[in-house]
Amino acid sequence: xxNQKKATLLELIAGKNRGLLATETDKVxxxxxxxxxEDFNPNPRPLDVPxxxxxxxxxxxTSSDELLGIGRFPLLRLGQIYQCIRxxxxxxxxxxxxxxxxLLEGLVSxxxxxxxxxxxxxNVKFNRFIIGSQRFIGYQSPNPxxxxxxxxxxxxxxxxxxxxxxxxxxxxxxxxxxxLRIGRGNVGSVFVLTKVT
Numbered sequence: 001x002x003n004q005k006k007a008t009l010l011e012l013i014a015g016k017n018r019g020l021l022a023t024e025t026d027k028v029x030x031x032x033x034x035x036x037x038e039d040f041n042p043n044p045r046p047l048d049v050p051x052x053x054x055x056x057x058x059x060x061x062t063s064s065d066e067l068l069g070i071g072r073f074p075l076l077r078l079g080q081i082y083q084c085i086r087x088x089x090x091x092x093x094x095x096x097x098x099x100x101x102x103l104l105e106g107l108v109s110x111x112x113x114x115x116x117x118x119x120x121x122x123n124v125k126f127n128r129f130i131i132g133s134q135r136f137i138g139y140q141s142p143n144p145x146x147x148x149x150x151x152x153x154x155x156x157x158x159x160x161x162x163x164x165x166x167x168x169x170x171x172x173x174x175x176x177x178x179x180l181r182i183g184r185g186n187v188g189s190v191f192v193l194t195k196v197t
Contacts, residue, residue: 002040006180009033013061013192018081020068022061030061034182034190038174045119046173046181050087053173056142057083057181057193064189067096076100082142083193090114092124093146097134105134107157111149117170125168132157 012030016022022030043049059081062068067081079097086092092114098106109130114122128149130137136156139145148155175182183191 002037002042005033005037005040006177009037009192010060016061018059018068018078019062019064020078027063031063031190034175034192038182041175043176046176047116047119047122049176052176052178053181054085054087056196057085058196059083059191059193061192062189064185064187064191066187066189076106079105082196083191084142084146086146090116093142093149095142095145097139107132107134107137107139107145109145109149114171120174121170121172123168123170128159128161130155130157130159132159 009030012026012033013019013022016026016030019027043052046053059067062081068078077099079099081097082093082095084093084095090113092112094110094112096108098108100106107130110126111128111130112124112126114124117123130149132155137145138148138155169186171186172184173181174184179195181191181193181195183193185191
């Protein structure tokens with residue numbers, strides 16, 4: 001049953017470019033499939049299985065206008081979007097790759113701290129915002145970039161601290177297995193992600 005519901009969801013979001021190409025009818029069907037899969041969550045206490053939660057996750061689908069809005073700018077195309085969770089440090093890194101004209105590939109990233117507040121909810125406090133050219137930042141992939149952030153490297157980019165702005169939110173982890181995670185955010189957005197190595 002769970003595999004069937006998972007396959008149905010993956011089929012519905014296939015070809016929707018993370019949600020950019022989803023019609024209103026698509027969105028209703030996808031949300032219904034998400035809700036049905038959440039009912040069969042094999043890990044209803046996701047924070048108790050850090051080995052599953054930890055790692056790099058690639059976004060398959062979202063209803064977040066904030067994220068999808070990046071791909072609606074002229075001459076910009078949204079590349080891969082990652083959410084990298086480091087459970088031991090209670091940190092999360094959101095990384096959006098942006099394609100543009102040749103040699104002008106960009107990057108938008110937010111580093112945050114999270115705090116578990118229930119068996120499936122974390123409060124998130126955003127700490128640092130980085131936006132710039134992948135070339136000037138030296139970006140190749142998420143892991144080395146995160147290492148650079150953690151060592152305190154300042155990038156040739158728009159790079160500033162968000163702590164004084166008290167930017168925060170929350171995220172419910174509503175489904176988690178070995179390779180799929182679903183989350184719902186405080187502004188009503190839903191996220192479907194797959195684990196990457």
